Amino acid sequence: MPVKSYREAITETLRQEMRRDKRVILMGEDIVGGMGGSSGVFEAAGGTFGVTAGLAAEFGRNRVIDTSITESAIVGAAGGAALTGLRPVAELMFIDFIGVCLDQILNQQAKFRYMFGGRCTVPVTIRTLMGAGYGAGPQHSASLHGMLASIAGIKVVTPSNAYDAKGLLATAIRDDDPVIFCEHKFLYGESCEVPDGEYLIPFGEANVTREGNQVTIVAFSRMVLLANKVADKLAKEGISVEVIDPRTASPLDKDSILESVEKTGRLVVIDEGGPYCGMASEIASLAACEAFESLKAPVQKITPPHTPVPASAELEQEWIPSLAKIERAVRATLSANL
Amino acid sequence: MAYDPLVLLDAYRRMRAIREFEERMRREVQAGTVPGFVHLYCGQEAVAVGMCMHLRDSDYIGSTHRGHGHCIAKGCDIGEMLLEIYCKQGGLCNGKGGSMHIADLRKGMLGANAIVGASPPIAVGAALSQKTLGTDGVAVSFIGDGASNQGTVAEALNMAAVLKLPMIFMYENNGYAEFTGAGYHLGGGQIAKRASGFGMPAEAVDGVDFFAVYDACARAVDRARRGEGPSAIEAIAMRWYGHFEGDMQLYRDPKEVDRLRANSDPLKKFEERATAEFGLQADELREIDEEITELIDDKVAIAIAAPKPPREALYTDVYGSY
Numbered sequence: 001m002p003v004k005s006y007r008e009a010i011t012e013t014l015r016q017e018m019r020r021d022k023r024v025i026l027m028g029e030d031i032v033g034g035m036g037g038s039s040g041v042f043e044a045a046g047g048t049f050g051v052t053a054g055l056a057a058e059f060g061r062n063r064v065i066d067t068s069i070t071e072s073a074i075v076g077a078a079g080g081a082a083l084t085g086l087r088p089v090a091e092l093m094f095i096d097f098i099g100v101c102l103d104q105i106l107n108q109q110a111k112f113r114y115m116f117g118g119r120c121t122v123p124v125t126i127r128t129l130m131g132a133g134y135g136a137g138p139q140h141s142a143s144l145h146g147m148l149a150s151i152a153g154i155k156v157v158t159p160s161n162a163y164d165a166k167g168l169l170a171t172a173i174r175d176d177d178p179v180i181f182c183e184h185k186f187l188y189g190e191s192c193e194v195p196d197g198e199y200l201i202p203f204g205e206a207n208v209t210r211e212g213n214q215v216t217i218v219a220f221s222r223m224v225l226l227a228n229k230v231a232d233k234l235a236k237e238g239i240s241v242e243v244i245d246p247r248t249a250s251p252l253d254k255d256s257i258l259e260s261v262e263k264t265g266r267l268v269v270i271d272e273g274g275p276y277c278g279m280a281s282e283i284a285s286l287a288a289c290e291a292f293e294s295l296k297a298p299v300q301k302i303t304p305p306h307t308p309v310p311a312s313a314e315l316e317q318e319w320i321p322s323l324a325k326i327e328r329a330v331r332a333t334l335s336a337n338l
Numbered sequence: 339m340a341y342d343p344l345v346l347l348d349a350y351r352r353m354r355a356i357r358e359f360e361e362r363m364r365r366e367v368q369a370g371t372v373p374g375f376v377h378l379y380c381g382q383e384a385v386a387v388g389m390c391m392h393l394r395d396s397d398y399i400g401s402t403h404r405g406h407g408h409c410i411a412k413g414c415d416i417g418e419m420l421l422e423i424y425c426k427q428g429g430l431c432n433g434k435g436g437s438m439h440i441a442d443l444r445k446g447m448l449g450a451n452a453i454v455g456a457s458p459p460i461a462v463g464a465a466l467s468q469k470t471l472g473t474d475g476v477a478v479s480f481i482g483d484g485a486s487n488q489g490t491v492a493e494a495l496n497m498a499a500v501l502k503l504p505m506i507f508m509y510e511n512n513g514y515a516e517f518t519g520a521g522y523h524l525g526g527g528q529i530a531k532r533a534s535g536f537g538m539p540a541e542a543v544d545g546v547d548f549f550a551v552y553d554a555c556a557r558a559v560d561r562a563r564r565g566e567g568p569s570a571i572e573a574i575a576m577r578w579y580g581h582f583e584g585d586m587q588l589y590r591d592p593k594e595v596d597r598l599r600a601n602s603d604p605l606k607k608f609e610e611r612a613t614a615e616f617g618l619q620a621d622e623l624r625e626i627d628e629e630i631t632e633l634i635d636d637k638v639a640i641a642i643a644a645p646k647p648p649r650e651a652l653y654t655d656v657y658g659s660y
Binding site for chain 1 (some may be wrong): 398400429430431432433434435439441442443448449451452453456458459460461462463464466467468469470471477489490493494496497500501654655656657658659660
């Protein structure tokens with residue numbers, strides 16, 4: 001099977017979905033790039049991280065639409081187009097920018113179907129970039145999937161590898177509800193086997209990336225990679241760690257998490273979202289509310305601190321959950337007994 | 339411009355329906371039968387109707403919190419609207435939208451919207467659909483003077499201009515943004531001038547004069563259908579009632595409304611000219627009045643008596659699938 005990067009897998013999916021359905025359009029800032037410039041270069045960008053490169057050449061600028069830097073218009077128009085016959089994929093360059101256009105998600109797309117009595121579909125996908133580690137500072141580094149997952153009416157997807165990114169993005173584009181598709185900027189270069197053909201991964205179905213029976217780790221997005229590394233390291237010491245990647249923060253595969261916690265009795269949650277009111281708290285709460293009898297140790301939450309993401313490389317590395325912190329948490333939960 | 343008498347009768351029927359609907363809602367709010375808030379459209383009837391007379395079901399409009407007039411002008415069923423305002427089963431949104439969120443996609447009505455300034459980007463998306471799907475359809479966004487100050491409106495104007503979309507920005511300057519007068523809140527004072535800054539035709543018209551609105555809308559809609567891009571119209575028509583029904587209106591000279599009723603009634607103005615110049619008979623207009631009154635009596639009674647949504651409806655239609 002061919003090996004592809006997370007970036008390549010996403011580009012390939014966009015191409016396949018656009019070939020498959022003429023109603024799929026892309027819109028965003030510099031997803032082609034070069035309009036109005038003095039060089040005359042047809043594609044000056046292909047997206048800030050090159051994810052949409054080559055698509056305008058195949059599908060034309062009427063389906064791969066460069067916009068001004070107007071997030072409310074991009075996301076809002078994508079919602080309006082979704083109500084009226086298109087299946088738009090809007091790009092929100094960094095998830096932090098959701099602050100500029102949140103109304104169009106929170107009060108509009110998320111509520112259309114409900115407040116219109118079920119008499120519409122809202123097939124819009126918003127691709128966006130999450131995650132710290134680039135030294136991009138407080139306004140280009142956030143992970144807001146947990147905040148977004150709290151909004152009823154939208155779905156939130158957090159692929160952790162290239163294979164999942166392809167299957168989940170195809171599902172997102174074909175889904176009739178608004179989907180926020182959170183790509184982690186640190187995963188673009190990560191590769192794995194990805195089939196050339198189309199396939200779908202259903203939302204709300206977790207992937208067990210490591211099977212084990214002593215400790216359960218639930219991790220999202222890039223944190224799955226760290227969790228896998230810790231699990232592999234501890235396996236050499238005979239510690240059996242199960243790693244669960246929910247893949248979608250909303251809907252959340254509660255059953256897979258609970259099943260694993262009931263088996264291991266020990267839970268570590270790792271998330272790049274914040275320590276309050278985020279996915280880590282949500283999953284800790286899930287275990288406390290629905291698997292209390294199975295817990296043998298307090299749930300460990302590994303998240304960044306309750307601060308913005310700092311620009312300083314040293315501080316940023318301190319901010320991001322590390323392999324060492326995860327390993328310590330796993331050992332701590334193993335040595336604690338309720 | 340020549341006016342087909344049948345078109346004029348249709349326009350009168352829609353304006354009368356809006357007036358009767360809103361006056362009745364006003365009395366019902368005062369009687370305490372209506373849940374939530376309603377924002378009445380009296381005084382602005384010629385704006386919605388002057389525009390929507392040019393639109394088909396396949397054209398789209400984005401509306402505002404003051405949306406009843408837009409719905410009626412665009413052809414939404416009055417009975418189903420009333421069921422929705424009363425939050426009853428069979429309402430246009432099955433009782434889950436209410437007055438400020440009435441939508442009917444079958445009629446191209448993209449929703450009233452309780453977030454001031456939220457609908458222009460959505461309507462721009464509908465215009466993008468029309469262009470991408472290769473129709474000659476258009477999209478219209480109704481925008482109050484209050485909303486005109488929101489950044490979303492500037493973003494929508496810009497996108498429509500850059501992408502040359504079949505879009506009309508229909509500003510309704512009704513004199514007040516909630517409790518604050520346009521003389522204070524509107525930087526620069528003239529909304530149409532702002533829109534012309536985006537390189538599109540923009541004109542201000544007397545929004546009380548159906549004929550002036552109708553003519554301006556004809557120019558804008560035709561231009562959009564020809565693929566020549568967006569336009570903006572600022573229709574100036576003061577609202578007769580408060581921001582919402584029940585608003586004490588302490589910001590307003592009580593005589594202002596008396597003057598508006600006497601001198602700026604869009605229906606009276608229409609009738610004067612339509613009978614004097616275009617051959618409509620006062621009798622036939624009175625017949626329409628009676629029909630409308632009867633229709634609304636009927637539909638209000640039905641709405642008040644209709645069953646509430648079942649308890650299970652709370653949980654349905656959040657997602658298509660989840």
